[in-house]
Amino acid sequence: xxxxxxxxxxxxxxxxLHQHLPPCHSRIISLPLEETLGRVCAEDIISPENLPPxxxxxxxxxxxxxxxxFGASEKLPAYLEVSGEVAMGEFPEQGPQPGGCYAIxxxxxxxxxxxxxxxxxxxxxxxxxxxxxxxxxxxSANVIAVGEDIAKGEILLSKGHCIRPPDxxxxxxxxxxxxxxxxxxxxxxxxxxxxxxxxxQHPEPGKIRDTNSASLAAEVRNINAKATFYGxxxxxxKNMETLVQQAKAINDVVLLSGSSSVGTRDLGxxxxxKMGSPGILVHxxxxxxxxxxxxxxxxxxxxxxxxxxxxxxxxxxxxxxxPAIIHFSGVTDSGLPQYRTIKARLMRNLNSASGRxxxxxxKVSIPEGREPEAYPILGKSGAMSTMVKAHGFIEIAExxxxxxxxxxxxxxxxx
Amino acid sequence: xxxxxxxxxxxxxxxxLHQHLPPCHSRIISLPLEETLGRVCAEDIISPENLPPxxxxxxxxxxxxxxxxFGASEKLPAYLEVSGEVAMGEFPEQGPQPGGCYAIxxxxxxxxxxxxxxxxxxxxxxxxxxxxxxxxxxxSANVIAVGEDIAKGEILLSKGHCIRPPDxxxxxxxxxxxxxxxxxxxxxxxxxxxxxxxxxQHPEPGKIRDTNSASLAAEVRNINAKATFYGxxxxxxKNMETLVQQAKAINDVVLLSGSSSVGTRDLGxxxxxKMGSPGILVHxxxxxxxxxxxxxxxxxxxxxxxxxxxxxxxxxxxxxxxPAIIHFSGVTDSGLPQYRTIKARLMRNLNSASGRxxxxxxKVSIPEGREPEAYPILGKSGAMSTMVKAHGFIEIAExxxxxxxxxxxxxxxxx
Numbered sequence: 051x052x053x054x055x056x057x058x059x060x061x062x063x064x065x066x067l068h069q070h071l072p073p074c075h076s077r078i079i080s081l082p083l084e085e086t087l088g089r090v091c092a093e094d095i096i097s098p099e100n101l102p103p104x105x106x107x108x109x110x111x112x113x114x115x116x117x118x119x120f121g122a123s124e125k126l127p128a129y130l131e132v133s134g135e136v137a138m139g140e141f142p143e144q145g146p147q148p149g150g151c152y153a154i155x156x157x158x159x160x161x162x163x164x165x166x167x168x169x170x171x172x173x174x175x176x177x178x179x180x181x182x183x184x185x186x187x188x189x190s191a192n193v194i195a196v197g198e199d200i201a202k203g204e205i206l207l208s209k210g211h212c213i214r215p216p217d218x219x220x221x222x223x224x225x226x227x228x229x230x231x232x233x234x235x236x237x238x239x240x241x242x243x244x245x246x247x248x249x250x251q252h253p254e255p256g257k258i259r260d261t262n263s264a265s266l267a268a269e270v271r272n273i274n275a276k277a278t279f280y281g282x283x284x285x286x287x288k289n290m291e292t293l294v295q296q297a298k299a300i301n302d303v304v305l306l307s308g309s310s311s312v313g314t315r316d317l318g319x320x321x322x323x324k325m326g327s328p329g330i331l332v333h334x335x336x337x338x339x340x341x342x343x344x345x346x347x348x349x350x351x352x353x354x355x356x357x358x359x360x361x362x363x364x365x366x367x368x369x370x371x372x373p374a375i376i377h378f379s380g381v382t383d384s385g386l387p388q389y390r391t392i393k394a395r396l397m398r399n400l401n402s403a404s405g406r407x408x409x410x411x412x413k414v415s416i417p418e419g420r421e422p423e424a425y426p427i428l429g430k431s432g433a434m435s436t437m438v439k440a441h442g443f444i445e446i447a448e449x450x451x452x453x454x455x456x457x458x459x460x461x462x463x464x465x
Numbered sequence: 466x467x468x469x470x471x472x473x474x475x476x477x478x479x480x481x482l483h484q485h486l487p488p489c490h491s492r493i494i495s496l497p498l499e500e501t502l503g504r505v506c507a508e509d510i511i512s513p514e515n516l517p518p519x520x521x522x523x524x525x526x527x528x529x530x531x532x533x534x535f536g537a538s539e540k541l542p543a544y545l546e547v548s549g550e551v552a553m554g555e556f557p558e559q560g561p562q563p564g565g566c567y568a569i570x571x572x573x574x575x576x577x578x579x580x581x582x583x584x585x586x587x588x589x590x591x592x593x594x595x596x597x598x599x600x601x602x603x604x605s606a607n608v609i610a611v612g613e614d615i616a617k618g619e620i621l622l623s624k625g626h627c628i629r630p631p632d633x634x635x636x637x638x639x640x641x642x643x644x645x646x647x648x649x650x651x652x653x654x655x656x657x658x659x660x661x662x663x664x665x666q667h668p669e670p671g672k673i674r675d676t677n678s679a680s681l682a683a684e685v686r687n688i689n690a691k692a693t694f695y696g697x698x699x700x701x702x703k704n705m706e707t708l709v710q711q712a713k714a715i716n717d718v719v720l721l722s723g724s725s726s727v728g729t730r731d732l733g734x735x736x737x738x739k740m741g742s743p744g745i746l747v748h749x750x751x752x753x754x755x756x757x758x759x760x761x762x763x764x765x766x767x768x769x770x771x772x773x774x775x776x777x778x779x780x781x782x783x784x785x786x787x788p789a790i791i792h793f794s795g796v797t798d799s800g801l802p803q804y805r806t807i808k809a810r811l812m813r814n815l816n817s818a819s820g821r822x823x824x825x826x827x828k829v830s831i832p833e834g835r836e837p838e839a840y841p842i843l844g845k846s847g848a849m850s851t852m853v854k855a856h857g858f859i860e861i862a863e864x865x866x867x868x869x870x871x872x873x874x875x876x877x878x879x880x
Contacts, residue, residue, distance in 0.1 A: 084679065138700070141669070159670070200850050206853070215879075216879070220852070223664070244552075261637040387805050387807055463802070
């Protein structure tokens with residue numbers, strides 16, 4: 051086992067995690083277009099058609115032969131015969147003779163023979179049959195050509211692309227009404243501890259409600275993965291092993307919450323170690339909160355033992371579980387920021403032990419007409435209320451011994 | 466009618482929009498806790514309980530009377546009798562005698578008589594019955610007191626708060642398994658135009674597929690509102706009026722797409738104007754793309770006529786429809802940024818007409834070891850492919866005539 055009883059740095063833990071992530075071979079499913087928002091393309095999506103399929107006007111005006119307007123000016127206008135009109139939604143079988151034009155609206159198909167559109171604004175209508183053109187128009191002006199938006203055979207969206215609203219418009223535009231996407235990442239959640247009861251039951255003295263399974267499931271759903279709750283394992287090896295085995299069998303990621311602090315004994319670690327190869331990669335990371343996390347790979351499943359304290363569990367989820375879920379989703383990393391952030395002035399000194407990465411919850415307030423202010427929310431990591439009062443957090447890097455009041459910090463906002 | 470035939474500035478359009486938003490009186494529904502992620506609290510949520518309900522240890526160690534450790538040091542340790550253990554999940558009916566202690570794990574309830582926990586790390590176990598304490602511990606040390614996390618009667622979440630994962634943990638912690646939230650904002654979507662056919666049909670020459678209803682529905686769902694599609698209205702007043710009336714009857718917001726450009730004639734405007742009071746507020750905003758937008762209030766419903774061009778429709782949605790939906794959601798504005806952004810170096814000069822706000826789509830690339838670079842994606846606003854190639858956009862303010870290559874711009878990333 052790697053890293054046994056050694057607390058490792060955050061960088062080292064992330065390196066071990068990324069080195070040991072199993073290959074992502076999520077199953078591919080086909081979904082109706084309207085259900086694909088936020089899903090990840092399982093293959094390159096190729097356009098079956100040209101868009102537009104016919105040359106279209108991008109303006110309201112007259113479809114013309116460009117050469118009929120060459121040399122036209124205020125002083126020496128060109129006169130064109132208006133010999134027809136392109137009706138919206140109809141295909142113009144015929145077009146104007148040379149020296150003639152058809153009235154056309156935005157989106158109308160160019161009639162045969164014409165190659166440009168002159169805007170209404172650059173014409174003067176003389177009578178029912180004649181229009182005066184006061185400036186020339188180049189060939190292709192105000193026209194979107196066949197395949198100019200999308201060419202048949204072009205890649206619309208690449209494998210690994212996460213589908214956004216405009217992508218759905220584009221796919222609709224070429225008539226793709228079902229799309230191959232990766233199945234959602236499956237995450238199994240198990241709470242552990244003899245003292246834990248389901249949150250909808252009333253606790254006898256000594257028992258406490260299971261809060262982590264509810265908040266972790268929400269974290270999982272928030273990043274478009276599927277959370278399944280396997281129940282509460284008592285501090286009994288057989289019972290815990292059965293639940294973890296069940297969860298491992300059909301999930302990409304399994305989360306045990308409450309199993310990694312010394313207090314809940316070494317049972318979580320013992321059970322996780324038995325689940326498969328290569329086993330436990332990290333037990334303990336030099337972060338605060340979140341230190342007693344277990345990171346393991348068991349065959350093709352990642353298993354995480356998360357601290358029981360809600361704040362520690364949230365930090366460990368964000369640092370380690372989230373990247374694993376994103377890996378299994380098959381999404382291509384754009385390198386772009388994944389989070390909302392705000393720069394704010396730190397309103398209090400913060401100390402931090404060198405050699406440890408600290409995550410400090412922050413409340414941000416924006417006084418009228420002044421720059422945003424960040425107030426640390428200090429409190430025991432068992433206190434859930436501190437998470438709820440915070441808008442986000444800042445990271446104090448391992449090498450720093452703290453931050454000074456008045457410094458500008460970047461607060462990462464909670465989703 | 467306000468603003469008739471006058472194109473107004475972006476600021477003016479937003480002012481008129483915000484001035485005329487109907488009061489938000491969304492219906493209140495009760496949801497099971499696990500379905501409340503992203504929903505908005507319809508009332509202040511009050512804690513029915515103290516959390517924790519009993520004083521608990523936040524460390525593994527020994528529950529003691531703090532005064533029994535006063536003066537203890539490496540040279541002059543205190544010796545305490547280990548007369549019991551707090552079993553996890555059980556309520557300790559009895560506690561140690563003065564001069565004694567109970568072993569306790571993180572989360573364990575403090576036994577009667579004890580008022581502090583001394584960490585294992587600060588003790589030396591002498592034998593089964595005796596522990597040596599080498600430093601004093603203050604009263605309340607390593608203990609979370611009754612109600613210290615949450616006090617009974619305290620407001621957990623305020624009316625208007627949007628529920629995040631840690632909030633769900635907190636609510637579970639005090640046993641609230643159903644929550645009063647506002648109903649989702651309802652948005653009715655109508656496409657218009659004789660040339661438009663459903664996207665899953667094959668277009669005859671001259672027809673084009675309806676793309677905006679699909680992408681607008683996705684935009685609506687992306688901000689947690691409920692989208693309902695009412696179909697495609699032909700360019701026929703009666704038909705359009707019937708559909709808009711149906712949609713208005715049960716939606717907070719109605720979107721007509723394709724109805725506001727001169728090309729689709731003034732039918733959309735005519736129909737919208739008939740729907741109720743005060744009617745059309747804005748027709749035409751000095752933005753590019755997105756200019757031919759209609760903003761109207763008809764009684765308690767906001768009706769928007771969006772440009773038919775996909776990019777224009779997306780910009781108009783973002784500028785005007787999104788704030789209206791957020792208003793109806795009942796969420797309290799925190800003033801915090803709602804979007805992910807990235808600062809990047811502009812890689813090309815951009816011209817912009819003064820007196821008009823321009824939104825330029827941007828592709829962002831992050832070359833190894835260098836700062837992010839932003840490349841404008843120029844293209845006709847009818848071209849959907851430009852939206853898909855972009856990672857986000859920048860705004861060129863009304864008073865500017867453009868931006869210079871090399872300037873640092875803030876790109877707002879698409880969700």
